[in-house]
Amino acid sequence: MEAVDGGITLSELFSDKSNYKDKIVKVRGTVVKFTAGVMQKNWVHIQDGTRAGNQFDLTITTIDECKLGDIVTFEGKVSLNRDFGYGYSYDVLLEDAKILDLEKATSLQ
Numbered sequence: 001m002e003a004v005d006g007g008i009t010l011s012e013l014f015s016d017k018s019n020y021k022d023k024i025v026k027v028r029g030t031v032v033k034f035t036a037g038v039m040q041k042n043w044v045h046i047q048d049g050t051r052a053g054n055q056f057d058l059t060i061t062t063i064d065e066c067k068l069g070d071i072v073t074f075e076g077k078v079s080l081n082r083d084f085g086y087g088y089s090y091d092v093l094l095e096d097a098k099i100l101d102l103e104k105a106t107s108l109q
Contacts, residue, residue: 001048004028004073010058011050013078017092020078026100027058029071031066039084042096046072052070060094069105074098 003009007026029046036042039062050056066072076097083089 009050010048010056011052012054014052017080021080022054024075024077026073026075031068031072034066034068058094059090060097062097066097067105071103072099073101075100078088090103
């Protein structure tokens with residue numbers, strides 16, 4: 001999957017995460033996990049087919065909703081080394097993201 005116009009791939013983000021710290025970025029990927037209403041936010045995992053080492057899955061917090069298989073463009077702030085306790089820590093997290101574009105999944109079969 002190509003990066004969204006004006007955005008970056010997950011590989012670019014994970015390869016140079018310190019460069020993106022506290023910056024607003026756009027990313028695009030397929031929703032592989034969606035968890036609603038945790039800490040008053042929805043938690044989304046996306047993948048775009050790129051990777052940096054063993055990192056290929058980006059976690060995003062948002063108030064917006066999407067579903068498994070949707071192709072979504074998000075814009076949000078990059079946070080590094082976030083630890084929420086209870087085993088939930090993230091090297092890279094896109095926080096308070098907004099959906100800019102959403103292509104609904106046609107089928108998950």
